[in-house]
Amino acid sequence: MKKLLFISLEHWDDIWRRNQFFADRMQEDYDVTYIGPTLPITQIIKKKIRFFKNIKCRYVYKMIPERLGSIALILNSLFYFFQVIFIAGIKTDILWVNDHTKYLICRELKHAKLVYDITDDWTLINYPQKEKEQVIHADKKLSMAADNIIVCSDNLLVKKKQYGEKTVLIKNGINIADYQSDNQSNSLGEYFLYTGSLHEERLNIELVIALATTFPEETFKYVGPVYFCNGTKIKLSKYKNIILTGAKPYQEMSMIMNQAKALLVPHLQTDFVNSLDPIKQYEYMLSTKPVVAINVSGFKDWGNIYTIVNSADEFKLAVQRVLAGSTKVDSLLRAEMAKKSTWDSRYQDVKKILKS
Incomplete structure (x- = not known):
């Protein structure tokens, strides 16, 4: 060999x-x-x-x-x-x-x-x-x-x-078997969720804070290894509804996603971010939850299965629609897309x- x-x-x-x-x-x-x-x-x-x-x-x-x-x-x-x-x-x-x-x-x-x-x-x-x-x-x-x-x-x-x-x-x-679950929940869920590495080169910190202040009764959970500088950590710690959980084993991600109200992607719109192919775009395909993402690489081509927005104001409106229960999710179409991306x-x- x-x-x-x-x-x-x-x-x-x-x-x-x-x-x-x-x-x-x-x-x-x-x-x-x-x-x-x-x-x-x-x-x-x-x-x-x-x-x-x-x-x-x-x-x-x-x-x-x-x-x-x-x-x-x-x-x-x-x-x-x-x-x-x-x-x-x-x-x-x-x-x-x-x-x-x-x-x-x-x-x-x-x-x-x-x-x-x-x-x-x-x-x-x-x-x-x-x-x-x-x-x-x-x-x-x-x-x-x-x-x-x-x-x-x-x-x-x-x-x-x-x-x-x-x-x-x-x-x-995506490994489809890791994200198939009989417990996929269509209930509203407990929190808004982001998954992935947490650092200033990817996440729009101002948008993260804007979401927390616009929806103070909601919890925004960010799951992934934390690479923020101390200044960003201190800034985010002022908001009790922003939770940085740290990294979790990927085998647990399906369960964590099932408990979310929606999956959020508040990324920056930069050349670096647009050089990426986020794994989460494929993982989210096997969730029954609404997905709201900034118009960046990895998500901009999925307007048929995700809610793609171009600004902070549009992002907040999309979150409001999730809370109002007016966001439709085509789980079958998502699953078809996932099968082509294993x-x-x-x-x-x-x-x-x-x-x-």
């Missing part, structure tokens, strides 16, 4: 994302070693190396405390490099890279087929100028070196088409690339 080294931006945990869904399917065809970001050695000691049928989840660690600044960054990058090369061993047939900062690994393992999977356009993040230049440089190097570039959104496809036919679009998907079908497209 061929060996596949999976370099991920994310640790393997209970919050499954694109990387885990693909790696889980890859193990049927490859011997997979999955490596996430570095961790302080104190955290690694507490973690167990996870073994699946043909997946080994390995951890790499930081030797130098980050408080030491640039010297720590340089030395930890070198430690990461040598640890990964050691873990990879003599033979790696396929190198799947989701972490745009790991170009040096690709240079060392140049005998392996290189697949660069881009899930977010990090070149559009508001980094400090020097860091932004480094990200742009790393992304360009990986794009040029890759045998195949996989992108998750239409906007990313347009941007990466300069690299020719090696760039292909494979969107995110992780199994997405992986069949990935498989063709890996075997080419």
Whole structure:
């Protein structure tokens, strides 16, 4: 069985994302070693190396405390490099890279087929100028070196088409079995719900606050890993009806969605957000709840099954209609759309690339 080294931006945990869904399917065809970001050695000691049928989840660690600044960054990058090369061993047939900062690994393992999977356009993040230049440089190097570039959104496809036919679009998907439930409730529910990573580059904080103040008797629950800066956390903590639950295992999401009044997507309308293909757009297809979303990538094409709005005022009016019970949900049409967007079908497209 061929060996596949999976370099991920994310640790393997209970919050499954694109990387885990693909790696889980890859193990049927490859011997997979999955490596996430570095961790302080104190955290690694507490973690167990996870073994699946043909997946080994390995951890790499930081030797130098980050408080030491640039010297720590340089030395930890070198430690990461040598640890990964050691873990990879003599033979790696396929190198799947989701972490745009790991170009040096690709240079060392140049005998392996290189697949660069881009899930977010990090070149559009508001980094400090020097860091932004480094990200742009790393992304360009990986794009040029890759045998195949996989992108998750239409906007990313347009941007990466300069690299020719090696760039292909494979969107995110859904595990239908995880979201089918006999307990799908058509009752009004307990709260308004958002699911996904919580940070200022995605969520419109002013809209989040506007919803909480416009509907003070309603609870707005935000479920997902919290990456907000302290200032945003303090600002949101002033509103008792805004609840940040933190991350939840993806296996629990169907139950959490069933208890909602509606599923909300108060995203920013930025180039970065429009580079995404939110997994929640597919997960929400198997809910019987109304969905209200800002007109952004991942939702703008689903006006036939979701309520798509263009402004904060329209968003608040849509929430008001949910509370009035006047929002219709076409569950059958949603289910049909979900069947066309499964992780199994997405992986069949990935498989063709890996075997080419």
